[in-house]
Amino acid sequence: MVSKTVTIVNEQGLHMRPAGMFAKEMTKFQSDIFLDFQGKKINAKSVMHIIAACIKCGAELTVECSGEDEQAALDKAVSLIESGLGE
Amino acid sequence: MLNGIGGSAGYGIGTAVLISEGKPEYTPCEVSDAEAEIKRFEDAVTLFTERTQAMADAMRETVGEHNAEILEGHIVMLSDPFMQDEIKGMIRSGSCAETAVDHVCDMFISMFSQVEDELTRQRTTDIGDIRVRLLKILTGTPEVNISEVPPNTVLVAKDLTPSMTAGIVKENVVGIVTELGGKTSHSAILARALEIPAVLSVENVTSMVTDGMTIAVDGCGGSCILNPSEAETEEYRKHREAYLKEKEGLEVFRGKPAVTADGKQVRLYGNIGSPEDAEAVKAGDGEGVGLFRTEFLFMETDQLPSEEEQFEAYKKAAEIMEGKEVIIRTLDVGGDKDIPYLGLSREDNPFLGFRAVRYCLANEASYRVQLRALLRASAYGDIKIMVPLVTSVEEIRRVKELVADIKKELDAEGIAYNQDIQVGVMIETPAASLIADLLAKEADFFSIGTNDLTQYTMAVDRGNAKVAYLYSAYHPAVLRSIRNIIEAANREGIMVGMCGEAAADTLLIPLLISFGLGEYSVSATSILATKSTIAKWSKEEADRLASQVMELSTEAEVAAVLKANKR
Numbered sequence: 001m002v003s004k005t006v007t008i009v010n011e012q013g014l015h016m017r018p019a020g021m022f023a024k025e026m027t028k029f030q031s032d033i034f035l036d037f038q039g040k041k042i043n044a045k046s047v048m049h050i051i052a053a054c055i056k057c058g059a060e061l062t063v064e065c066s067g068e069d070e071q072a073a074l075d076k077a078v079s080l081i082e083s084g085l086g087e
Numbered sequence: 088m089l090n091g092i093g094g095s096a097g098y099g100i101g102t103a104v105l106i107s108e109g110k111p112e113y114t115p116c117e118v119s120d121a122e123a124e125i126k127r128f129e130d131a132v133t134l135f136t137e138r139t140q141a142m143a144d145a146m147r148e149t150v151g152e153h154n155a156e157i158l159e160g161h162i163v164m165l166s167d168p169f170m171q172d173e174i175k176g177m178i179r180s181g182s183c184a185e186t187a188v189d190h191v192c193d194m195f196i197s198m199f200s201q202v203e204d205e206l207t208r209q210r211t212t213d214i215g216d217i218r219v220r221l222l223k224i225l226t227g228t229p230e231v232n233i234s235e236v237p238p239n240t241v242l243v244a245k246d247l248t249p250s251m252t253a254g255i256v257k258e259n260v261v262g263i264v265t266e267l268g269g270k271t272s273h274s275a276i277l278a279r280a281l282e283i284p285a286v287l288s289v290e291n292v293t294s295m296v297t298d299g300m301t302i303a304v305d306g307c308g309g310s311c312i313l314n315p316s317e318a319e320t321e322e323y324r325k326h327r328e329a330y331l332k333e334k335e336g337l338e339v340f341r342g343k344p345a346v347t348a349d350g351k352q353v354r355l356y357g358n359i360g361s362p363e364d365a366e367a368v369k370a371g372d373g374e375g376v377g378l379f380r381t382e383f384l385f386m387e388t389d390q391l392p393s394e395e396e397q398f399e400a401y402k403k404a405a406e407i408m409e410g411k412e413v414i415i416r417t418l419d420v421g422g423d424k425d426i427p428y429l430g431l432s433r434e435d436n437p438f439l440g441f442r443a444v445r446y447c448l449a450n451e452a453s454y455r456v457q458l459r460a461l462l463r464a465s466a467y468g469d470i471k472i473m474v475p476l477v478t479s480v481e482e483i484r485r486v487k488e489l490v491a492d493i494k495k496e497l498d499a500e501g502i503a504y505n506q507d508i509q510v511g512v513m514i515e516t517p518a519a520s521l522i523a524d525l526l527a528k529e530a531d532f533f534s535i536g537t538n539d540l541t542q543y544t545m546a547v548d549r550g551n552a553k554v555a556y557l558y559s560a561y562h563p564a565v566l567r568s569i570r571n572i573i574e575a576a577n578r579e580g581i582m583v584g585m586c587g588e589a590a591a592d593t594l595l596i597p598l599l600i601s602f603g604l605g606e607y608s609v610s611a612t613s614i615l616a617t618k619s620t621i622a623k624w625s626k627e628e629a630d631r632l633a634s635q636v637m638e639l640s641t642e643a644e645v646a647a648v649l650k651a652n653k654r
Contacts (some may be wrong), residue, residue, distance in 0.1 A: 011430050011432055012430070012432070012433070015206070015207075016156075016160040016163065016164075016210075017156065017160070017163075020160070020163035020164075023167065024163075024166070027168055043169055045168055045169065046167050046168065046169035046170070047163055047164060047166075047167045048164060048167045048169060048170055048195055048198075049169060051164075051199075051207060051210060052195075052198050052199055052202055052207065052210075054202055054203070054204040054207045
């Protein structure tokens, strides 16, 4: 498993649009991908779970990927979050 | 008789079509061929996605990007592989697709309803919508399609959402009755634009009405009758005829100046939301545009409109009006008007927050683009610049500085514009009203925005049904405020207009005449009626009524006296 801690930078946090975009990108990977946020493990491929977690701007979370393409998945997840998810 | 709020004038009698967003009935059953059932579910999802995308695309055209995105969010949510796996899992263990969808949506609704964050909790409504529409597809229940209602329909709904109203065919709908909303809600504005009689805020009406019931709608008085008796039907028919006849009678005012009974002329203008609307103002006999809301330019795109795009829009309005006055309000974002790409953060009190001129002056670079486009367009007609939500003298001074600065730029570049372009203030806050005398020394003109002025003066959220009764321009506080603004402007010799709903209010017009209002800006469809009301009052008669009304101490007393003196 590989993991990295990142900070949410987009102002509105992970609401519908960025969460949907992020989850969609994550489903392209074989690996299991979870967001560890305040002790909860959120399935990063599920837009519903991401939205329900209410992740706001400035929140820190850890992306955890495990599987064949784990490094690629982690890199993608981190770059998406750090770039503000298109917002 | 059921009472509500008259949202759009006129009378209509027709057959109820209940726009219900309720869950369709289904009988849960055991499924033997799970794979076939999963296929049925997947087909439903495909159809859901196609239909939703089509709706979103249509809405992007008619009501703008923001509403379209809400619908597209439904597609995103339903595409969640986790959610789909849950549903398929239930089907594999023997449930039918309906039960599985219903159950899994329930699960998510309960998950979301426990979230503390208000915005996130609202997603339960979206999941509820997804569930209803998916179940309708699975059970073969037809989806509500307002565009297909038969002629002579009275639409009955909790509230009309933009997605529903987008499909209304004016010819087939004779009335609208809703449980929510007030005079300035989306449903009301739309109904007036389509000239369909509407009664809003009728308590529990959706549970009292069944499809096929006859309903008589009185959009003037704000009431409706379910299953009217023959006598009542006859009465409504008479009202309807009289109303239509009156409307026809207004035609004699077409093309004539707006004058009081004793010959004092005022300016009678129309409000518009896009350059094309200026055609409707002209068709409605307006002598100018008293309010051009520029938000549409910003809402219809996903980025700031360029100077060129804005210039073209303003120029077009000016050209359609052929040299007549066109007052253009600079961007009034915030409050209830969100423009997603501007990235405004969510506020606890958006109406008291970062909106309109406050936003514009803090984002000077993009404000300059709008002002420059306005100045350039002023070479093509009589454009005036109006600044919304002003609360202090500094704000109007700063805008005027920016305008002066941009004029220098244009001079240096040799670009034409109107050197004497006027910059005015929209008076819509108690602060602006109280310092109207000071603002009148800085501004070239005033326009009173009665909707916000009433809301801020009365400290009432006009969308909140529990306190909406307080929202009234007849309240002595609002009337005093309006009088103060008009008097301050007239003392300084600047033009003073009104661009809110009140300017078209038959009951208020005599007071406005008495106070000395110089310009009335109303919706294109109200111009002739306003002209006819103005013609019924002489200044002296209006003064007599005003001095009586301004002595009264309650809103109810004012309303009663104004009604008794209605002409």
